[in-house]
Amino acid sequence: MCGIVAATSTRRNVVPLLVQGLKRLEYRGYDSCGVAVWNEGLKRVRSVSRVSELSEQIEKDHIEGYLGIAHTRWATHGAPLVCNAHPHFAGDQIALIHNGIIENYEEIREELRAKGVQFASQTDSEVLAHLVRDYYEGDLLKAVEAALNRVRGAYAIAVFCKEDPHRVIVARQGSPLVLGLGDGEMFAASDTMALAGETDRFIYMEDGDVADLTTDSYQVYSHQGREFVPVTREVCKVEAFSNAVELGPYRHYMQKEIFEQPRAIADTLEAVGDVTPGLFGEKAAEVFNDVDRILMIACGTSYYAALTSKYWLEGIAGIPCDVEIASEYRYRKSVPNPKTLVVTISQSGETADTLAALKHARDLGMTKTLTICNVATSAMVRESLLRYITRAGVEIGVASTKAFTTQLTALFLLTLCLAKVKGRLDPKDEAEYMRLLRHVPKAVSAVLALEPQVMAWAERFASKEDALFLGRGIHYPIALEGALKLKEISYIHAEAYPAGELKHGPLALVDESIPVVTVAPNDELLEKLKSNMKEVEARKGELYVFADADTGLESTEHIHVIRMPENYGPLSPILHVVPLQLLAYHTAFIRGNDVDKPRNLAKSVTTE
Structure with missing residues (x-):
């Protein structure tokens, strides 16, 4: 889901590293992003646009620092607005980024309001930032530990404060977080790929872990009861190659x-x-x-x-x-x-x-x-x-x-x-x-190799708002996956049914305006599937059939057939899902959608 990158260094401005990390985490999905650094005070830039535009704003504002945190957010609490984007500040003292959900944030927010705290966002994450500040008495680690003892839910966090400008505290519970070990610098991120090229030494934090990072040292603590005790975690050597994210042709x-x-x-x-x-x-x-x-x-x-x-x-x-x-x-x-x-x-x-x-x-x-x-x-x-x-x-x-x-x-x-x-x-x-x-x-x-034929179908699908997918037996889940792909990225309402269920309700939807995609392998259910297709044809429905070559199905006025190269027996589902993926992709592309980042969705869902 959301992306986290944090760094503290003795030898360089970490902002380019933070921005590059966010770009590598864009695939997770997000609707806002931001960076905060320490540089003679807390400074930040936030945006409800893409990381590339955030980068331009950073350059314009000359944001630099030897310590910083960065975040891409997928909204859970509060709309995608700049005020709800991370990092969140608690006054001019604490900066925090957070993945996950704090379930009891409303209770804590009211408690803090009673103490005079004013909130600038509608998020649960800002509540955690203020809670850390409320517990802060000169030791950031102790303040974070005390705050985490108060919250329920899932989190991966990175926090720093102005009184200790070379120290970052990170923690995880239910959301992924890794530490990266460098030479005179330390990192944390949601994914090793965010730190590709910066280090190949990583520690995978476990649930309940808190880590104290400085420029030349780290210590991991494990949450046991209400206490945090020092623990040793294995250092893994991981080649986090970044070339895998290149688009190529x-x-x-x-x-x-x-x-x-x-x-x-x-x-x-x-x-x-x-x-x-x-x-x-x-x-x-x-x-x-x-x-x-x-x-x-x-x-x-x-x-x-x-x-x-x-x-x-x-x-x-x-x-x-x-x-x-x-x-x-x-x-x-x-x-x-x-x-x-x-x-x-x-x-x-x-x-x-x-x-x-x-x-x-x-x-x-x-x-x-x-x-x-x-x-x-x-x-x-x-x-x-x-x-x-x-x-x-x-x-x-x-x-x-x-x-x-x-x-x-x-x-x-x-x-x-x-x-x-x-x-x-x-x-x-x-x-x-x-x-x-x-x-x-x-x-x-x-x-x-069937892609050109699928593209021709996509031209017809692009103007539709509804579609049905049919399959029988082991290919019914493949029809479900095909419908999911189409609705995810084209935003066309799509539903899948076992073809034998048509007469138990879905047939009422069939008319000439709704395409009916059918997965038709040559198996023991083929003849029954053909009868189901006749039910659609009799209602003037338009059938789009991915059929094995030996099914005997032919294209007619209302039946459009793309022939699969071969019948593949029990492994047929692996083959039949591929043209459904292509159909969804090309339909979404023709409709002008952001195919890789569909609205309202995230890649890795780390919250309930």
Whole structure:
């Protein structure tokens, strides 16, 4: 979600570093941004525009300093206005930036108002800044610790004060934060990529950690009860390459990432030899042997990956599988089973709802946990017993594409491993499944060649305001993902249904004005799907069908067909989602939308 960058140095003006860090975090989504420094007093620049315009204002105002904090905000409390943008000041003494949500901010705000504090914003974050000042008695670390003992919620913060102009205090609880160790300087950021080229030595802060940074030292403290005690955290060497964020020949990151999928899938499979539980961790064989149920927990696109894999896990591995929306799971009473494999799926590994759901499942006694994630150092991976790291690379576009197909790749591998452990995968089937899986990158490349045909459809979709997506069986979640992509970036209202449900309500919406996108693989449900399509055609609906070459479906006046290069059996969902991604992208582009930064959305959702 929001982006944080902080730095203190003995040898240089840190403002260019802060601005560069914000630019690298723009992919997370934001609606305002700002920088604050110490330079003979607290100084700041804030904007409700892009980081590039903030940079121009910084140059105009000659903002420089050896200590500073910077932030990109995605509004939760208060509209996107300059007064609500970070950094927030408490008088002329404290500067603070904050990701997350302080749940009890209203109570604290009223308490501070009673003491005469005046607030300049509608945010929960400014309340925290004033609370730190209220506790400040000459030691910023103690003031921050006292303030954090008062608040409930999620946070990643960076704070400095005018009395100690070479010191930054940072803390995390539920929102990601890393420390960067330099020579005569120290850094903190939401993401290692923000500090690419500045250092390759990082410390991944854990929930409840507070760190005291000066130009030549650092100390991490852990929140234990109401006390903070010194702890040692591992220093990791990470090459945070920034070249992954270059657009190259593409118009948008989303388009680039769609076309990176063959490589991303190949990279995700690169280390896979035989189908063995060891792919998921040292204890995987022991865990898989003791599993009789699977619980999948995820949000958004990752949730649709989980829904797709349910068909594989039950159909190939023969293991009952439940799929839960993470934001709902821990708020209802469920029936725990200690023999459940709890699988969490996340691109960032920091998704707040999914991380909380993982901890909730573990608290219920379900300790057999596995995370499928694109970030090896993320909180979710560290919290799980087992893991599989996809190798999609950095995904900048808010609308996820290559993360989805690499998640599906990992989930199919998980299916094969579980099927083998349970004695449901004979060597012949294993060899055939792996042959298909290794051919997926080439097959996806062939699907990408359909882009010109999809672009022609996008011209028609661009003037629409509603669309229906249909799929059956394992391709129903793919229809859901296609509808999500279209609504996310084109702002066209789109809904997906199992095609057999048309006659139970959605058919009332069908007329000549609403395009009906249909995913039509040549599988056991094809004939039933054709009957559903006839229902649409009889109501003068316009069908746009992505069909396998051997389905026998032909274009007519009201049926438009794009033929997929090949029938891909159980792995067909990975192929069929690609043209749906392209359709959403080109429709949004034609409508003139900001494809990579759709309104109201953020990339990494680290608040509930």
